[in-house]
Amino acid sequence: MFQTIKTACIVCSTVAGTLITSHVQADTNPVVDVFILAGQSNMVGAGDPQNLPDHLAQFIDPNPNVMFRSWLNGAEYGTDWGPLEPRGSSNFGPEMMFGNVLSDVHPDRTIAFMKIAYNGTNLACAWNPEGCGLNLFATLVETIDEWKEELEDLNYTVRFAGFVWVQGEGDCTALWAATPYGDNLMALIDGVRTAAGASKMPAVVAKVNPRTSSYPYVDVVHEGMDNVATNDPKVATVTCKTIELKADDIHFSSTGMITLGAALGDTMLGLDPFGLAEEFEACPSDLNVDGEVNVLDILQMISEFGPCP
Template identity: 30%
Template structure:
């Protein structure tokens, strides 16, 4: 009888210790890119049926929200150029925590509207190239956020990064050669992010760009095709494991959003489009992450 009691007691201690250890682990998800990552959805147009899960932790760079509230951990909120707009952070964090209510979920974000991959997000790891300003800001933001989590007693674990970018590399002002190099540059970017953050298996999820053709985006087809080539299982020499492309062409655009100042915008996602993109990102992560 004593042996049975001892076995049960030790089992309880083991389970409690495992729960305590798990409670200190934080699953971290990164957000980067240009304007559709920064977010052009309007806070005032978010439907009442959508409730932000404020148990999710959030850290964003000092360059977002007009320089207000960044570089510190806070409850999940919007973070775009200004506080009247939001990005995928709201639905991404909420959907992930809905799926994993017993886990600590944290997001780290840096993005800049209009930024390109060939220069501003260039890791600077190839001969003759220099590290781009946005890449440097992103890595600095992520490392700072992780360090603050450790100072709070957490053990952060990088799980995935979501990325929405490519329009700037398809613009006529970028030049067709840079559009042609998008696949090579995206492949290099993903690999270097994983290397710089010490997460060689980091899941990298990104959505299609520019569903609407426009004359100023002369390299549109090149960039869109390159996105698919980099994806896992594409059969291309640029393909990378755990790089997942998702279709975002059917999402609502800002030109069809409700009472907005830019009714002719043919580039940016609208309120419902941003919310759905974040949800789709989360669904890929959930499917690939499984029960880890």
């Protein structure tokens, strides 16, 4: 009964808001909610459709509800705003399932992803707003501006809704890079928010978890990520400890990319990226009570409850 009342209230308030503002919005362009996705190799994506179990294949089908542009390792893939799909090579990253989660929960919204990622890079230098070496932050800002203009040329009003950061491996190898990770991450998020003109834009950070001896400072990087999330209510982290990796123990497997995308999407929705002031409850975790949180729990959740919330 409470749910019925709540739904009725939402409908009434929506109708009332439409009556009050319709004369203002009648001549405006449609709004597109833009999410910026950035990072290194696990954002570039090493997911291979050929290695994806059949029951997960639907999650990498082209998604016409999300527009997509990508710039990967110095090359721009595609020259137009096509549907979200594996582009360039057949590989995919977390964006596929991330897009499924957002568009399933909000099918009425127009969504676009800007993905900028580069293999083997660190935050201490390459992505640092101060810039050194390969200045990817400058590339990020320039690309955001360019693609924003393209969307405006398509008669959209651009609203930046969220930032997703999948990176950290490049800073886990050396203490000089790992120690200031929290400060560097906050500077990056602030810089992206400034570039987007959205000072309170939500950000979700994946706590990547390479498991080889070549990355001895993972815990230091994770601590920096957690500190940023603790001090900014619009930043949240996603643990990757139970997400499946490839044999190299560094890169997420095809199934792992689906799991990561689902976790990023659920966490982003909890930060209210569309400005709806709704509180989304976290999805149940170990749904099948097997002692692990993995893609099987996500599939069972979708089957029994539908997408979050």
